[in-house]
Amino acid sequence: MSTRRAATLRLQDVAEAAGVSIATASRSLSGSPGVSETVAERVREVASTLGYVANVHARSLAGGPTRTVGLVVHEIGDPYFSEIASGLLGVGAREGLTVQICHTGRDPERELAQLRMLIANRVGAIVIAGSGLVDPSLQAPAKAELQTFRRAGGRVAVIGRHHLGVDAVLPDNVEGARAVARHLLDLGHRRVAVAAGSRQLTTVADRLAGLQQAFADAGLDFAAVPVVETDFTRAGGKAAAEQILAEHPGVTAVLALNDDMAIGVLSALRARGVSVPREVSVTGFDDVAVAGDLAPSLTTVRLPMGEMGEQALVLALKKPGTRPRRRHVDAELVVRDSSGPPPS
Amino acid sequence: MSTRRAATLRLQDVAEAAGVSIATASRSLSGSPGVSETVAERVREVASTLGYVANVHARSLAGGPTRTVGLVVHEIGDPYFSEIASGLLGVGAREGLTVQICHTGRDPERELAQLRMLIANRVGAIVIAGSGLVDPSLQAPAKAELQTFRRAGGRVAVIGRHHLGVDAVLPDNVEGARAVARHLLDLGHRRVAVAAGSRQLTTVADRLAGLQQAFADAGLDFAAVPVVETDFTRAGGKAAAEQILAEHPGVTAVLALNDDMAIGVLSALRARGVSVPREVSVTGFDDVAVAGDLAPSLTTVRLPMGEMGEQALVLALKKPGTRPRRRHVDAELVVRDSSGPPPS
DNA sequence: ACAGTACCCGAAAGCGCTTACGAAAGCGCT
DNA sequence: AGCGCTTTCGTAAGCGCTTTCGGGTACTGT
CATH class of the missing domain: 3.40.50.2300 (Response regulator)
Known part of the structure; x- marks a missing residue:
């Protein structure tokens, strides 16, 4: 991208048109004190009729607030x-x-x-x-x-x-996770698996904690629940689903810790001919825009992104x-x- | 956001460290001519070991290329x-x-x-x-x-x-549209409807032209095909589907001119209990990431976005x-x- | 009436960079 | 040696803005 000299108006033009110095013009436009309201108003008016827009680079270089x-x-x-x-x-x-x-x-x-x-x-x-x-x-x-x-x-x-x-x-990850887990437990699921992103993320830790709470509330042991750790992507969801299907064949519900993974899980299950939710229930987390348009539409936790x-x-x-x-x-x-x- | 003075190194620091003037330093770093390659190389090396990063605002203010x-x-x-x-x-x-x-x-x-x-x-x-x-x-x-x-x-x-x-x-909108239309016509569809965004968009005009070509290729009259014009959103797709269902009940295929609309069409059809693709086929345009994960997965035209x-x-x-x-x-x-x- | 005070405003000094322009230095040539 | 040329580099003038600092003006109180 080439060098060029802009042909736009400078603060000085505004100042001249308003009959003040560029110092007062600057102060008026950026709302600094030390200018009478009458003058400031006039300058602002002149500036707007002229269509003046401050040069961000000059402003920031001079130490002004960066927008x-x-x-x-x-x-x-x-x-x-x-x-x-x-x-x-x-x-x-x-x-x-x-x-x-x-x-x-x-x-x-x-x-x-x-x-x-x-x-x-x-x-x-x-x-x-x-x-x-x-x-x-x-x-x-x-x-x-x-x-x-x-x-x-x-x-x-x-x-x-x-x-x-x-x-x-x-977001209230703990409470949200607790709510989905309770939902599945209330439905009667006992053999569930979790598809999670990296445990190093606080998000994952918090959501797992919420799941654990729901299990504790129901008097169940969360430690027995398999947690497959891949990553927060569609591909990660697919991989997790494959692994769950292979290692824990009796599972009736898969809790994915975000919607992308849930979508991956759904597609892996479809590919395997597993019917959702008749054979296996699937839940997500986030409620991205398409979650409601998938088939089956996705039970999930809505975050107001x-x-x-x-x-x-x-x-x-x-x-x-x-x-x-x-x-x-x-x-x-x-x-x-x-x-x-x-x-x- | 407040005023502040950055505590980072300036070009001058690099120049001093390299034993040259800031002019030479500037020229060396921005690749301008007029500096011997030996010197330029040395300056660049010093700059990178010091971790110098040019101030974009100063650079752009001084008329340098804007990055x-x-x-x-x-x-x-x-x-x-x-x-x-x-x-x-x-x-x-x-x-x-x-x-x-x-x-x-x-x-x-x-x-x-x-x-x-x-x-x-x-x-x-x-x-x-x-x-x-x-x-x-x-x-x-x-x-x-x-x-x-x-x-x-x-x-x-x-x-x-x-x-x-x-x-x-x-994107080759004309050819893409022609391909989907031909696909549907080859399958035997004759009563189709189009869900389109605003006709004022060249995109829409081009895709409609492609559809028309496919119809012409098959010796059919495109003018008889209902084109419902809403907008390129999921809601637009839903609205278009409702209208098509109401006004053209015999339609066997809906050509949506983008995937968002197609998703809306799918969900409207599902809500009406219409089976896809058994009763009605639906196609999209764009191939957004979820298109393959929908159920049914969406036939569409892939654009390499x-x-x-x-x-x-x-x-x-x-x-x-x-x-x-x-x-x-x-x-x-x-x-x-x-x-x-x-x-x- | 005058000093003291408060309030506005303008002149000017940069912010860190690019880039004329000029000086210095190296070269081949007469 | 001295001339002009090219090449390489430094000096300094801004880019358009904010802000300090000091000078003016209009008040107040005595």
Whole structure:
């Protein structure tokens, strides 16, 4: 991309048109004190009739507040992340912010690199959705970078994890998982299996804890339940289903810990000719947009992903607190057609 | 977001460490001529061991090449767009570019506003996926903005449309549509209906043209085929299906012009107790990730969306030609379970 | 009437980078 | 040796903005 000199108006043009100095113009437009309201109003009016838009680069270079935020996700093509991004872009647009999206392809090294890039780009805030930084050798430097970023005035929020020591918006994973598990247990299922992503993720740990609680509530032993650990993708779900079918043939219900995996499970079962929910019930987690349109439609736990994206940005925009804050959003059981009583 | 002074290293630090002036350092790092290769190499080495990262804002302010590109989509939550974004982010990361994503919620006014914002932000290139700028009263100013943007050295590419007079990457909509239609006609379907998005979109026009060709090839009259025009969403598909069921009860196949609509059609048919494909065949267009996991899995036309995102960025990055270029990608029929012979 | 105070506003110094422009140095040639 | 040429590098002038600092103006109190 080539060098060029923009042909747009500068602050000076506005200042001249309003009959003030560029200092007052700047103050008026950015709402700084030290300008009488009458003058400020006039400048704003002139600026808007002229169609003036501040040069973000100059502003940020001069040390002004940065109106751009970075969003890092595993894979923007995944509905879970794209719906979060959608919510976040919504409030971003409303607030006049620009959003830089990076995706890491689930590679922690790339995640760290992207964080560094965002920081180097002087974004004002960073929102991390689905961090894969679990390995201490990468998590430690990431934490350090984020800390110095915050000390320099940057804002950080994480979605769905709580392992980086920063503000977080968290779905109620424990309660949601407990609800699905109870649902299946109430239906009479006793031989269930779990298809999970990496246990190193706090998400997985929390959801497993919820399952465990439901089992405990029913006086059952969760330790006997097979938990197959692959990863949070469709392929991971397929693999998990194959393994469950092979190693635990009597299972009547598969609890997938996210919808992508559940979709994989469904397709693996279909390929094997196993009928859902007559022979095996399947549940998911997230309630991505297609969950209701699958056949059978998927029983799952609804997370308000768009809202999580919004809240994360709102949280990041607020004045930083001294200690990390957590905002919780509800996780709600949605019963559809993929779950039913076990075969008798 | 607050004011702050970054505590990172500047070009001057690198220059001192390498024992050269900042001018030479700058030239070395940005690959400008006028520096001996030995010196340049040394500077680059020093920079990388120091972990120096140039300040994008300073660079862009000083008139250097802008390493950021803007992507505007209708709705990042839609799989079609998020998969395009995914491909584009991939090459973006590889090229060391940062990507700003805007979504317009299908609102042409917001689309224009976002375009203006990107231009004001001095991005180096703009990629538009799915423009809704069809109304002349908005399209004209948009074209004008884009033209001056290009004259100033900016690059522009459009995905899937060819109405803005700029470089475009286009799937072979005509051929793809022709292939699905032929598929259904070969199966013996004669009473078909089409569920389409707005006819003002070139996408729709092209796909309808393809259908028409297939009908002509078979010696049939396409004019007799009902085309229900709602919009390219799941809800639009549902509405279209309801209408088709009500007004054309004898239909044995519904051709949806994208997968989102097809999913809506499937769910409407399921709600009505209509069996697919036994009673009615359904086809889509795009082949989004879930298309193969639906039940029945969806017969559709595969567009390489990730590749389209990549190609668009590659196209935008190339030296601008004098005339708008077009790059075509293939559209390939994927036959799955949602299509079959009509009931006899 | 005058000093003291508060309030606005303008001049100017950068933010970190790119890039004219000019100086210095090396070369072959007369 | 001296000339002009090319090549390599440094000096310095901005890019458009924010912000400190100081000067003006209009008040207040005595």
